[in-house]
Amino acid sequence: MRLHGVYFAVAAGSFRRYATYRIATAAGVFTNTVFGFVLSYTFLALWSERPHLGGYDQSQALTFVWTGQALLAAASLIGGGFQEELQERIRTGDVAVDLYRPVDLQAWWLAADLGRAAFQLLGRGAVPLAVGALAFDLALPASPLRWAAFLGSVLLGLLTGFGLRYLLALSTFWLLDGSGLNMLGTLLSSFFSGMLLPLTIFPGEFGEVVRVLPWAATLQVPADVLLGEYEGTALLGAYGFQAVWALVLLAAGRALQSLATRKVVVQGG
C-alpha cells in the first residue's frame, strides 16, 4: 500500500507546480472575471424578461454564472488540465515508458489532475467568485453544510471531468490530432456542462437528454447543490448521478488504456 503515498506525492507535486505559475494564475483570474461579467449581463438581460427562467431567480442565475467561472479552471471546462501533457507523451512515444512503470497510468494522471484542480479551485476560483459577489447580488448560501455539500459535489464532478478528458487524451493514440480533439472536447464541455447557459433552461426533450449526460455532473449539478436545489435524499440522488458517471467513465478509461497498451506493445510505440 506504499503506492498510495506515491499518488499523494504526485498530487501534492502537481499542486505546487501550478502554484508556481503565478502569471498564468493571475491571467486566468482576469479571464474568468471578464467572462463572468459578460455572461452576467447576458443573463441579466434574459432574466429581466423571464424572471423565473429555469427555476432560478435573478440572483440565483448570477450565482450560477460566477460558480461556473469559479469552477472553470478546476474542472477544465474550456481546456487546460493534464490531457495536453499526456497527449504530448503519446505523440513523442514517451508514453511507452510510462506504461511500463510500476504505477498505474490512470491513477497517476488522476492524482496529478486532482492536485492541479485543488490549486485552481483556490487560486483561480475564489477571486472571481468574490469579485462576482461584490459586483452583483449573488444568492450564496450562509450555511457551512451547504458549502461542504457543494465541495463534495465538486469532487465528484472533477472525477467525472477527468474521466471524460482521459478518454479524450487516450484517443490521441488513434486519432493523431491531439489539439483538434481538445478543441472538440472543449466545445462539448462548455455547452453541455451548463457553462454557457444553465441546462435547466434547455427546452423539451433535448433539455431532458442534456441533463443526464456526463457533462451535467461537472458543473450543472455542483452549481445546483450550491444553490440549494438538492437537499436531503435529493442530494444523495445528485451525488449518485455524479458517482455513476465517474465510475462508468473511469472504467471506460481503463478499458481504453489496456487497448492502448496493446497497441503500443504491438507497434513498439
Added chain:
Amino acid sequence: MAEVPLGGEPRALSAPAVDVPEPAAEGPWARLCWGVRAYGFIAAMWIRSTMVYRGSFLMMVAGSLTLTALDFAAIVIMFSHVGALGGFALPEVALLYGTCTASFGLADLLMGSFDKLGTRVRDGTMDTVLVRPVPALAQVAADRFALRRLGRVLQSAAVLGWALANVDVDWSGGSVLLLVVTLLSGAAIFCSLFVLGGAFQFVAQDAAEVQNSFTYGGVTLLEYPPTIFAKELVRGVTFVVPLAFVNWLPVLRILGEDDPLGLPGWVDFGGPVVAAACCALAGLAWRAGLRAYRSTGS
C-alpha cells in the same frame, strides 16, 4: 566507406555559397513579401502533412463545423424563451454573432499558434526559429497551421448567411462594402491580439491565457448586443481594447441603430484605421518581445 567528394565541382571558398539577394537587405517591403511567402510555404507544408491522415482531418473539420455551432445554439435557446435581447431580435444577434466569429475564425486560422509560444521559449525550440533566415513572426504564425480551423469559419459564414437573409435591412453597395471591410478589419484586430499575446509570452512564458481574455472573452462579448452591457464596459471595449470596432459599431450602423455611447457617426467606419493601429502596435510589441528574448535567452 569510399571517399566521396562532398562538394561536386570545386568552388572558391571565399565566395558565399549561394548567390541570392538577401530580402533583409532590400528594405521593409521586400522583407514583408518574403515573410508572407515564407508563411505561405510553411503553412502549405503543414496542410500537406495533415492530408496524410485524411480521415482524421475530415473528422476534425466536421467536428469543428458542428461543435462550434453549439455556442450559437445557446443563443437560439435563449431566444426560445424571449423574443428580443436588449432590443435585438434573433437575426440581428445572429448578424453580430456571424461577423465576430467569422473574423475570429479567420484570425484563429491564420495566427492561432501564438498561444504555444511560451512553450517554445521554455523548451528551447524558439532558438531553432531564430537560426533560420525567415522572419520569426512568419515562422511562429505558420507553425502547426491547422486547416481544420476552417470549420469555425464555415460555421460562422453559415450563420452570417442566415442572418443576412433574415435581417430587415435595405442593402446598398455601401453597406455591403462596410460588411466586407468589417470582417477583414475584425480579423486583423484579432490577429494583432494573438501577436500581442505571443509577444507577452516572451516575457512571461506561462501567460498564454492572457490573450484568451481578449480573444475568446471578446468574442463572447461581441456575440451579444452592446445594449445589454454596462456603459463602462462598452466604453472600455471601444476606447481601451478596441473590440467594438470588430463588429458592434459597423453592424449597428448597418442595422440603422444608434450606438449606446452616442458616438459621432463617422466612428462606425473607423474599423480599418483601428485595425492598422492594432497591427502596428502588435508589430512593435513583437519586436520588443523578441529583443527581450534575445537579451535574456530565457
Added chain:
Amino acid sequence: MTDDGFIVLEDVEKVFQVRRRARGRLRRERHEVRAVDGISCAVARGEMVGYIGPNGAGKSTTIKMLTGILTPSGGRLRVAGIDPSRQRARLARRIGVVFGQRTTLWWDLPLRDSYALMRRMYRVPEARFRANLDRCVELLDLGGLLEVPVRQLSLGQRMRGDITAALLHDPEVLYLDEPTIGLDVVSKATVRRFLRELNASLGTTVLLTTHDLTDIEQLCERVMVIDHGRLMYDGALGGLHEVGESERTLVVDLERELPPIEGIEGARTVRTRGPRQWLAFPASASAAPIVSQVADGYPLVDLSVREPDIEDVIARMYSGL
C-alpha cells in the same frame, strides 16, 4: 572585419539578470550571472575547433551569440564579417547549426518534407539542393529514411538527418552543439567520418561543443576550454597535457610478482597487479631515463607507455585553476 580570423571574438560578454526566490521569502532577489565573461579568440576559415567545458560553463551561450540568437552584453563579435546580433537573417544563410539535444526538423513530417522546406527557407537553387542532399544521404547513410517522419527516427538517424538539414544551403560555418550525445558507436563513427570529410573537401569551418572527448581527439587540431565564462585554454590538443600537468603512465611487466618498484627518480609506482606494475611520471618528462632505471634494477619482460586520458587532463585543469 579584421583579417586575423573568420570568426572573431573580442572581449565578448554575456550577463544575465536572474531573479531567484530567496529561501522562505516571497520577495525575489536579483542576481547577476556572467555566463560569458570576456572571451577573445579568432578562428580561421577552414579550421575545425573543439569547444569544451563543464555544464554551465558558457559554451551554449557562446554558440547562441555566434548564431545571433543572443545579443552579447559587451565586446565585439564577427562571423564572416557579419555582426550576428544585428544581421541575424543575413548570417543565417551562411551558417549551419545543429543542436544535439533538440531537432531543427519538423517532428511530424517525413525528412524529405523538412528538407524541401529548408530549401525554400534558405532559397537554395534546385540543382545545388539536390546535389547536396544526394551527397549527404550517401555519406550519412540516410537512404530509405527520407520518407520516415522524424519522430520515428532513432536518435542516431535523427542526428544524421539534422546534420544534413544544416548543410543543404552550403554554410561556410557549421556549429555543432553536442552532435554525438546519446549516439551509438556506429552512428558516432559515421558522424565523425562525415565531419572530417566535410572539412577536408569543402573547407567548412566547424565549431563543435561536446562532452565526448573522443570527438575532439578524432576531429580537432585545436581546442578551446571554457569554464565560468572564461577561456582557460586555447591551442593544440597536445598542449592540453602540459597545461593540465598530467601524468603519463609506464606499464611494466616483470618476470614475476615483486613488491612495488622503488627508488626510481622522477616516477612513482601507483598500482601493482601480479607481475604488472604501473608507474606514473609527468607528461612533459621523457620516458627513456625511467625505463632504463627500471631495466637496470628489475627483471623486465615487456613495457608500454600510456598517454594521459584527456578527460583526466581536463578534470585536473578544472580543479587546478
